[in-house]
Amino acid sequence: MQTQETPHKAAAPVTQKAGRVAALTPIRELPHDQIVACASFRDAVRLGWKHRADRSMTKKELAAAVGIHPPHMSIMLHRDDLDRHGKPRQDLPHRYIDDFERVVGNHAIYQWLEHKGRLLIVEELLRIQETP
Amino acid sequence: MTDDEALRIGREAAEDAQKKVGGKKNDLLKELEKQSEQHTDVAKAFNEAGRLWLQSHQETKH
Numbered sequence: 001m002q003t004q005e006t007p008h009k010a011a012a013p014v015t016q017k018a019g020r021v022a023a024l025t026p027i028r029e030l031p032h033d034q035i036v037a038c039a040s041f042r043d044a045v046r047l048g049w050k051h052r053a054d055r056s057m058t059k060k061e062l063a064a065a066v067g068i069h070p071p072h073m074s075i076m077l078h079r080d081d082l083d084r085h086g087k088p089r090q091d092l093p094h095r096y097i098d099d100f101e102r103v104v105g106n107h108a109i110y111q112w113l114e115h116k117g118r119l120l121i122v123e124e125l126l127r128i129q130e131t132p
Numbered sequence: 133m134t135d136d137e138a139l140r141i142g143r144e145a146a147e148d149a150q151k152k153v154g155g156k157k158n159d160l161l162k163e164l165e166k167q168s169e170q171h172t173d174v175a176k177a178f179n180e181a182g183r184l185w186l187q188s189h190q191e192t193k194h
Contacts, residue, residue: 032165041186094186113182114168114175120185121142121178122160125150 028053028106035111042081044112045092045100049077053105065103066096133173138180145174 030051038044049062063073076092083089092100097109133141149163168175 041189091190094183094190097183110179113186114179115182116185117142117178117181117183118161118164118168121139121146121181122157122164125143125146125160126155126157129155 026105027101029111030106030108032111035108035115038108038112040081041091041109041112041116042076042078042089044109046077046079047112048101048104048106048108051104051106051108057103062100062103066099068092068096133176133180135180135184138177138184141173141177142181145171145177 030047034047035044038047049059052062059073059077060070063070066073068076072090075089078089081089092109097113101107101109145164145167146160149160149167153159153163164174164178168178
């Protein structure tokens with residue numbers, strides 16, 4: 001059964017819990033093969049969530065700890081980029097990355113961005129050289 | 133590290149890698165992964181390049 005709570009009332013206790021978990025858990029790196037298997041930023045965010053340090057943490061608790069409206073967090077963690085109308089789903093805004101990683105306890109997003117940066121620079125180099 | 137510095141470090145690392153292993157994309161990526169493991173500033177530069185891409189991508193999208 002679902003209970004109706006205001007976001008403000010619901011946020012305080014779960015934020016404290018997630019904050020304790022984050023404070024006690026060192027942020028770890030994930031295996032390289034899992035990072036390069038992510039085809040998109042969304043995949044990297046989902047990988048980070050999948051490997052969260054506190055397996056009992058809910059999306060609602062994550063949302064409260066990071067400071068994102070819970071329904072938006074669910075959208076950001078959805079598997080598909082597009083909704084049923086073909087409209088792009090919102091991704092985790094870049095300004096929340098550090099908080100997200102601190103709460104889930106891993107660097108999946110950081111590692112994927114490093115991989116993406118390498119890929120972009122290599123592709124740029126090869127493209128420039130192919131141009132007559 | 134500024135955005136410009138990050139891009140400069142990343143591009144220089146890619147050019148150095150190309151001199152070492154040639155111009156095949158996968159060989160270049162593997163060499164740059166090694167460089168990133170050995171040199172924190174190179175790893176940070178690539179991360180910054182990725183962040184810049186994401187920022188630009190999200191600003192265009194929304």
